Amino acid sequence: MNFQVKNILGAMVLIGLNTNALADELPDRQQALPSVQKQAEHLYLQSAALADIPAGEFGDKVRLGYQLFVNTQQLRDKHVGNELNCVNCHLNAGNKANASPLWGAYFAYPAYRKKNDKVNSFEERLQGCFTYSMNGKAPESGSKELVALSAYSYWLGMSGLMLQHNVAGPVPELSDSELVKGAKRDDFILPEAISSKMDQNALAQLPGRGYPAVPKAEQAYSPERGAKVYQAHCQSCHGDDGQGQMIAGIAALPPLWGPQSYNWGAGMHRVGTAADFIYENMPLGKSVQLTPQQAWDVSSYINSQERPQDPRFKGQVTDTQKQYHQHDGYYGKTISGQVLGSDSSANFPKK
Amino acid sequence: MNKTIIAATFVSSVLSIQVSASVPDVSPKELQQTVPAAAQICVSCHGAQGQGLEGAGPKLAGLSSAYMAAQVKLFQSGNRQNPLMQPMAMMLQGDNIKIAADYFASQPVVEVGLHYRGDKVVIENPAEKLAYQGDWSRDLPACFSCHGPSAVGAELFPRLAGQQASYLKIQLEAWQKGTRKGDADNMMANVANKLTAVEIDQLAQYFASLK
Numbered sequence: 001m002n003f004q005v006k007n008i009l010g011a012m013v014l015i016g017l018n019t020n021a022l023a024d025e026l027p028d029r030q031q032a033l034p035s036v037q038k039q040a041e042h043l044y045l046q047s048a049a050l051a052d053i054p055a056g057e058f059g060d061k062v063r064l065g066y067q068l069f070v071n072t073q074q075l076r077d078k079h080v081g082n083e084l085n086c087v088n089c090h091l092n093a094g095n096k097a098n099a100s101p102l103w104g105a106y107f108a109y110p111a112y113r114k115k116n117d118k119v120n121s122f123e124e125r126l127q128g129c130f131t132y133s134m135n136g137k138a139p140e141s142g143s144k145e146l147v148a149l150s151a152y153s154y155w156l157g158m159s160g161l162m163l164q165h166n167v168a169g170p171v172p173e174l175s176d177s178e179l180v181k182g183a184k185r186d187d188f189i190l191p192e193a194i195s196s197k198m199d200q201n202a203l204a205q206l207p208g209r210g211y212p213a214v215p216k217a218e219q220a221y222s223p224e225r226g227a228k229v230y231q232a233h234c235q236s237c238h239g240d241d242g243q244g245q246m247i248a249g250i251a252a253l254p255p256l257w258g259p260q261s262y263n264w265g266a267g268m269h270r271v272g273t274a275a276d277f278i279y280e281n282m283p284l285g286k287s288v289q290l291t292p293q294q295a296w297d298v299s300s301y302i303n304s305q306e307r308p309q310d311p312r313f314k315g316q317v318t319d320t321q322k323q324y325h326q327h328d329g330y331y332g333k334t335i336s337g338q339v340l341g342s343d344s345s346a347n348f349p350k351k
Numbered sequence: 352m353n354k355t356i357i358a359a360t361f362v363s364s365v366l367s368i369q370v371s372a373s374v375p376d377v378s379p380k381e382l383q384q385t386v387p388a389a390a391q392i393c394v395s396c397h398g399a400q401g402q403g404l405e406g407a408g409p410k411l412a413g414l415s416s417a418y419m420a421a422q423v424k425l426f427q428s429g430n431r432q433n434p435l436m437q438p439m440a441m442m443l444q445g446d447n448i449k450i451a452a453d454y455f456a457s458q459p460v461v462e463v464g465l466h467y468r469g470d471k472v473v474i475e476n477p478a479e480k481l482a483y484q485g486d487w488s489r490d491l492p493a494c495f496s497c498h499g500p501s502a503v504g505a506e507l508f509p510r511l512a513g514q515q516a517s518y519l520k521i522q523l524e525a526w527q528k529g530t531r532k533g534d535a536d537n538m539m540a541n542v543a544n545k546l547t548a549v550e551i552d553q554l555a556q557y558f559a560s561l562k
Binding site: 232250 | 465496538540542
């Protein structure tokens with residue numbers, strides 16, 4: 001096999017990675033992703049089948065990553081503080097285009113993030129979803145869990161690229177320390193058949209990455225109209241109280257607000273991000289297609305309900321709001337006489 | 352209306368034979384004591400404990416009262432069509448719907464081993480694969496998402512585990528033919544319509560085998 005080492009700008013990126021970590025400040029790793037234009041189906045990466053994950057130690061890490069991703073509740077009380085699983089928002093086990101697929105993410109890190117003013121490795125991005133989306137306590141850098149989730153993401157992306165570019169043979173194995181970095185670095189080795197066709201920027205913006213932007217709606221979004229959309233098209237699965245449906249002890253249909261859902265720091269609490277996700281992916285299996293207006297309205301409805309506190313909260317809602325909530329969210333706003341964030345449930349509560 | 356009554360009498364007289372034949376350990380007198388009046392007519396097809404009688408009526412034990420009450424209403428409104436069950440549903444009115452549904456919902460079911468998404472990475476059985484992973488190339492979500500671990504169900508998401516294979520198959524076909532309707536936003540119709548005839552057979556066998 002022909003490998004080519006890429007060598008532009010890498011040193012800078014890696015230095016930033018090592019020196020800029022702020023030990024006790026919780027940075028914002030939940031910034032809006034650049035929304036990639038929606039593409040025709042055939043352009044999306046198609047990963048190899050799970051049955052093709054190789055036997056052996058590397059394959060075992062990939063398999064564990066898959067299992068943690070679809071059943072994150074096995075980490076409840078250790079790293080997870082709500083009823084959610086990663087797969088609830090990254091559909092089809094992180095494989096679905098336009099549902100923020102892992103194969104789209106892996107080649108986009110390490111990445112500089114303006115809001116925490118540092119370069120985030122892939123594992124740091126994973127930690128972000130543990131802290132906020134899972135309302136938990138993220139596994140440590142280099143931990144078995146982050147290595148496994150990184151290995152799974154890498155395997156999905158690399159097997160997909162190899163299939164797309166007719167590269168034969170097994171997905172090249174990486175060490176744990178390489179796996180958790182992500183692939184947007186100059187010392188990342190790609191088969192030549194791929195690197196000759198796609199540069200780092202193309203790989204970081206694979207079609208289908210993230211949630212595509214929902215078209216603008218005619219009217220400003222409204223939680224009141226959203227409540228009606230919710231009753232008509234969401235309630236049957238997510239419950240009239242937004243708490244989803246427990247089946248045999250697990251939230252098969254996940255909660256959208258309240259103590260068991262994502263917290264006030266999670267990407268999904270932003271009206272725009274959730275509207276993007278909903279427009280593209282909900283109702284599940286798309287038995288109806290919402291209009292953009294309905295998606296915006298229902299997003300504002302579910303995101304103007306109480307949920308677990310923003311983990312960066314230091315005692316004053318107004319302070320947290322000023323520092324971290326200058327965007328399209330309801331944190332710190334008054335809804336039916338109640339300041340959202342003032343009565344939030346705990347971060348990382350025990351079950 | 353006349354037709355309904357005739358059908359109902361016909362059916363109940365035919366099936367009263369079955370009561371004595373299939374449930375020998377429960378005498379008619381005992382039935383009267385344990386089964387509420389509203390539900391007595393049902394046992395001829397669904398069994399005294401709602402365990403179901405192959406060929407006559409599906410298993411009701413394991414379904415929630417809310418789901419069963421909703422289904423009775425769907426038979427009444429013609430959204431579900433069945434020559435045996437529709438006349439029965441017409442006879443059940445008012446509070447009796449809930450009384451009968453509560454009774455069958457409280458009947459015991461065999462416990463099944465619970466299997467969760469991710470327990471297996473590679474799944475050979477095609478029905479089990481659809482149940483746990485779906486097929487997103489057709490926008491087909493996993494049955495697990497709505498029917499839960501081992502499809503034991505809850506509330507308005509019915510249990511499929513241990514249900515009769517023939518019944519499960521007829522239901523999936525009924526959605527495809529348009530003779531079963533009334534599920535919220537066609538959510539189950541949307542799933543059933545994407546299944547092939549072979550998959551329906553495999554899925555029906557698979558869920559029936561979970562006992």
